[in-house]
């Protein structure tokens with residue numbers, strides 16, 4: 382029997398939510414892979430700082446990826462796990478070979494913008510569907526991501542050594 386029969390959520394609304402969660406999952410997976418590349422490829426004076434910061438970020442993204450996938454399962458659907466499928470739907474595109482810290486951080490901020498917009502849409506639809514668990518999960522993501530955006534943006538604004 383579907384878990385939806387036990388948790389009392391509307392099937393049609395939940396299918397809409399899981400479609401959006403699978404889209405978020407695809408974007409998070411490409412984001413994760415891009416940040417792993419930044420971690421590996423970064424060079425220069427800020428290597429030690431950014432190498433460590435990017436590791437923190439991809440570890441955090443990996444946790445979120447798992448939480449999104451497991452929430453899709455709780456809602457009775459399958460999380461997509463083929464990278465070829467992620468690349469077809471992800472608005473975040475693959476980025477590789479970035480050696481400059483400022484460039485990597487600009488990509489990260491652009492990726493966050495895409496992710497946070499998608500998450501706000503999920504907040505709206507889960508609010509309407511009374512899906513408080515998904516709503517709380519995505520709210521907790523946005524809380525942390527807004528803080529990261531502030532910090533990465535501050536870093537970018539203050540690294541003026543090339544000006």
Ligand SMILES: [Fe+2]
Nearest residue numbers: 420421432436
């Ligand atoms: Fe590493």
